[in-house]
């Protein structure tokens with residue numbers, strides 16, 4: 001009983017790592033990239049991290065999950081991320097869902113759902129598809145409000161900026 005008092009619950013641990021992924025998403029936002037962040041955790045330690053930087057790197061595969069998993073693989077010098085958990089602020093797309101299977105990640109924890117392209121149940125379910133040999137445990141919803149509002153605020157701001165640019169264009173022509 002005593003020793004259990006010091007132990008964090010799984011929900012507390014998940015919150016701690018999702019907060020880190022959220023900070024990474026904020027870094028992406030500061031660079032004008034779609035704000036998504038991810039960390040890979042093994043034995044309670046972060047072994048890989050990344051945030052979306054497709055525009056900066058001119059690389060459509062530079063999603064947060066992709067960069068975090070590449071980072072983790074390099075750090076542990078292994079192409080299999082056995083017993084690892086990936087925390088990401090947005091539901092993975094179909095490309096990243098495939099990567100999760102290839103990396104043999106054990107558990108996926110994501111915050112916000114991506115209703116248009118999410119591949120962990122929203123638009124498709126490629127993460128836990130029955131045809132895969134590898135089974136991934138999925139958990140979602142943690143810090144959902146914060147992570148989705150970071151995204152919606154970003155898109156709103158970008159739309160407003162584009163509109164302002166168009167209007168500037170119009171007025172400079174007239």
Ligand SMILES: [Zn+2]
Nearest residue numbers: 063092093096
């Ligand atoms: Zn992706």
